[in-house]
Amino acid sequence: MSTNMLEARGLDKHFGALHVTRSVDLSVTAGARLALIGPNGAGKSTLVGLLTGQLKPDSGQILLAGRDVTSESIEKRTRSGLARTFQINNLFRGLTVLENVFLAVSERLGTAGSQLRTAKSCTEVIEKAEQLLKELELGNALHQRISEISYGRQRLVEIAIALSLSPRVLLLDEPTAGIPAGEVARVMEVLEALPAELAIVVIEHDMHVVRRFAKEIVVLAQGAVLARGLPQEVMASDEVRRVYLGGVDPSKSVMGKRRA
Amino acid sequence: MTTVGSTLLERHRVRPAEYVYWIALASVFFLFPRNLSLATSIMVMSLFALSLDLILGFAGVVSFGHAAFFGIGSYCAAQLALHGWSEPISGALIAGLAAMVFALVVGPLVLRFTGLPQIMVTLAIGIILYEAANKASSITGGDDGLGGIKLMPLFGTFEWTAYGQTAFWYAFGWLLLLFIALRIVIASPFGVSLQGLRENTLRMRFIGTPVFGRLLRAYAMSGFVAGVAGAVSAQVNKFAGLDMLSTDRSIDVLVMLILGGVGKLYGALIGAPVYMLVHHQASEWNPFHWMFVVGGLLIFVVMFARGGVLGLLEAGLGRLPGGRAQ
Ligand SMILES: Nc1ncnc2c1ncn2[C@@H]1O[C@H](COP(=O)(O)OP(=O)(O)OP(=O)(O)O)[C@@H](O)[C@H]1O
Ligand SMILES: [Mg+2]
Numbered sequence: 001m002s003t004n005m006l007e008a009r010g011l012d013k014h015f016g017a018l019h020v021t022r023s024v025d026l027s028v029t030a031g032a033r034l035a036l037i038g039p040n041g042a043g044k045s046t047l048v049g050l051l052t053g054q055l056k057p058d059s060g061q062i063l064l065a066g067r068d069v070t071s072e073s074i075e076k077r078t079r080s081g082l083a084r085t086f087q088i089n090n091l092f093r094g095l096t097v098l099e100n101v102f103l104a105v106s107e108r109l110g111t112a113g114s115q116l117r118t119a120k121s122c123t124e125v126i127e128k129a130e131q132l133l134k135e136l137e138l139g140n141a142l143h144q145r146i147s148e149i150s151y152g153r154q155r156l157v158e159i160a161i162a163l164s165l166s167p168r169v170l171l172l173d174e175p176t177a178g179i180p181a182g183e184v185a186r187v188m189e190v191l192e193a194l195p196a197e198l199a200i201v202v203i204e205h206d207m208h209v210v211r212r213f214a215k216e217i218v219v220l221a222q223g224a225v226l227a228r229g230l231p232q233e234v235m236a237s238d239e240v241r242r243v244y245l246g247g248v249d250p251s252k253s254v255m256g257k258r259r260a
Numbered sequence: 261m262t263t264v265g266s267t268l269l270e271r272h273r274v275r276p277a278e279y280v281y282w283i284a285l286a287s288v289f290f291l292f293p294r295n296l297s298l299a300t301s302i303m304v305m306s307l308f309a310l311s312l313d314l315i316l317g318f319a320g321v322v323s324f325g326h327a328a329f330f331g332i333g334s335y336c337a338a339q340l341a342l343h344g345w346s347e348p349i350s351g352a353l354i355a356g357l358a359a360m361v362f363a364l365v366v367g368p369l370v371l372r373f374t375g376l377p378q379i380m381v382t383l384a385i386g387i388i389l390y391e392a393a394n395k396a397s398s399i400t401g402g403d404d405g406l407g408g409i410k411l412m413p414l415f416g417t418f419e420w421t422a423y424g425q426t427a428f429w430y431a432f433g434w435l436l437l438l439f440i441a442l443r444i445v446i447a448s449p450f451g452v453s454l455q456g457l458r459e460n461t462l463r464m465r466f467i468g469t470p471v472f473g474r475l476l477r478a479y480a481m482s483g484f485v486a487g488v489a490g491a492v493s494a495q496v497n498k499f500a501g502l503d504m505l506s507t508d509r510s511i512d513v514l515v516m517l518i519l520g521g522v523g524k525l526y527g528a529l530i531g532a533p534v535y536m537l538v539h540h541q542a543s544e545w546n547p548f549h550w551m552f553v554v555g556g557l558l559i560f561v562v563m564f565a566r567g568g569v570l571g572l573l574e575a576g577l578g579r580l581p582g583g584r585a586q
Pocket of ligand 1: 015018020039040041042043045
C-alpha cells in the first residue's frame with residue numbers, strides 16, 4: 001500500500017459569507033499524478049492555499065507525510081517537502097532568472113543563511129539552478145530579469161523554483177496557463193520526467209494536459225469534492241458534465257477560461 | 261542594453277571606483293586639516309546611514325526610530341568611559357553589542373509589521389526611548405547629557421589631539437572595517453536572501469525561508485553597526501546627549517540615505533557627506549533656512565533621481581557593486 005504524502009481531513013473555509021471549501025477530504029499518495037479540476041471559482045486555488053499554510057482552515061486537519069501540519073507555517077511545510085507554483089506568476093521581478101532559482105536552491109541546500117562566503121562561490125547552488133533552467137529551456141535567459149521576459153517564460157521560472165526545492169509533494173496551480181501552446185509540450189515533458197515517487201497535484205483547465213498527465217482526477221465544485229476517480233470514469237460522469245457551463249463534455253473541451 | 265550577468269551574484273567584486281572613494285576620503289585628512297571634526301562627524305553619520313541601509317535598502321524593513329540604536333551606543337560608550345573603561349575600541353564594541361541586544365528585544369515587535377504600521381512602531385520605540393532617557397537622568401544626565409569623557413590613547417599610543425587627527429582615523433577605521441563587513445554580508449547567500457525578502461516576502465516563505473529569523477539577524481547587525489556609530493560619536497565628541505536618540509536624528513539619517521541612494525551601501529557613504537556639507541554650507545549662508553535647501557534637494561531626488569545621488573553618478577560612471585542600477 002502506498003503512503004499518504006499529503007492528506008486533508010474535513011477542511012472547511014469561509015471568506016466572510018462565502019463558503020469556499022466544504023469538508024474537503026483529499027489524500028495524495030507517493031507517486032500520485034492527480035489532476036484537480038473544476039469550474040472557475042470552485043475553490044481549487046483556495047485549497048492549495050489551505051494545504052500550503054497560506055490560508056488557515058476554519059476547521060479540519062492537514063497531514064504531511066503523516067504528520068499534522070495544520071498549524072505550521074508556510075516555510076516549515078515547504079522545508080518538509082511541500083512545494084507549489086502560483087496560478088498568477090509570483091516571482092522576484094527585479095531579480096534575474098538565475099537569481100530567482102538561486103534563492104530557492106540555496107534555501108534547499110541550506111546555504112542561504114551563510115554570511116561568510118560569497119554567493120558566487122556557492123557553485124553547487126549555481127550549477128543546480130543553471131541545470132534546471134536549461135532543462136526548462138531558459139538557459140539563454142539566465143541573466144535577464146523576470147520583468148524583461150515574457151509571461152509564458154515566467155511561468156517556466158515558477159516551475160523551476162518549485163522543482164529546485166526537490167519536493168516530495170508538488171502542487172501546480174495551472175502550470176500551463178499563459179504558456180504559449182508550443183511550450184506546453186516542453187513543460188509536460190519536464191513534469192513527466194520527474195521522479196516517480198514524487199506526489200504531484202496539478203490544477204488544470206486544459207483537458208489535453210489532464211488526460212495526458214493524470215492517473216486520477218478530483219473534481220471540485222462550489223468548494224466540495226464532487227467526484228474522484230480514474231480519468232475516463234470521471235470524464236464520463238453526467239454529474240461532472242453538468243457542473244461545467246452548458247453541460248459541455250469536458251473530455252472534448254478546454255474547460256473554463258484561460259487566465260491571462 | 262548591456263548584459264551584466266548577475267549583479268547579485270557579483271556583489272563581491274570590488275570596482276575601481278571604490279578605491280577612488282576611500283582614497284578621496286582618506287585624503288580629506290591632508291587636504292582639509294582644519295575641518296577634521298566635520299569630516300569625522302560625516303564619517304560617523306555615514307556609518308549610521310550604512311546601518312540603516314542594511315535593513316531598509318537590503319531587507320526592506322522601514323525604520324523611523326533608528327536613532328534608538330545610535331543613542332544606546334552613545335550612552336553606553338559614555339558610561340563605560342565614565343566608569344573607567346577608557347579603552348575606546350572595546351568600549352565601542354561593547355556599546356555596539358548593547359545596541360544589538362536592544363535590536364533583538366524590539367525586533368520581534370518591529371518585524372511583525374510591514375509598511376505604515378512598521379513606521380509607526382519604530383517611531384514609537386524611538387519616542388519612548390527618548391522620553392525614558394530624558395527621565396532617567398541619573399544614567400543619561402537628562403538634558404545636560406554626559407560630558408567629561410576621558411579615553412585612553414588609541415592603541416595605547418595615539419593621544420586624542422585637540423585638532424581631531426586621532427579621532428579622524430579612528431572614525432575612518434571603524435567606517436572602513438564595518439563597511440567591509442557589510443559588504444561581505446550583502447555579497448553572501450544571506451545578503452541575496454535579504455534581497456529576496458525585500459522583493460517578495462511571501463514568495464520567500466514558499467521556498468522555505470525562515471523569514472523572521474533572517475530579518476532579525478539583519479536587524480541585530482544593523483543595531484550593532486548603529487550602536488558603534490553612536491559610540492564613536494560619543495567618544496570623539498567626548499559627549500553623549502539626548503539629541504543622539506532623537507526622532508530628528510532618525511529622520512536625518514533616513515534623508516541622508518535616500519539622498520545618497522537606498523540599497524547600495526555607497527548611497528549611505530555619499531548621502532551623509534552631501535547632506536552634511538549642504539547643511540554646513542547652507543547654514544553659514546542662512547542659519548535658519550538651511551532646511552529649505554535640504555528639502556529642495558530631497559524633492560529633486562525623489563522626483564528625478566530615484567536612485568539618489570549615487571544613482572545619478574552611476575548613470576554617468578557605470579555601476580558600483582552592492583546594488584543594481586535603477
Ligand atoms: N482572499 C479571498 N477573499 C475573498 N474571496 C476569495 C479570496 N480568494 C478567493 N476568493 C473567492 O473564493 C472563490 C474560490 O476561489 P479560488 O481562487 O479558490 O477558485 P479557483 O477554483 O482556483 O478558480 P479559478 O479556476 O478561476 O482559478 C471565488 O469565488 C473567489 O472569488
Ligand atoms: Mg485558481
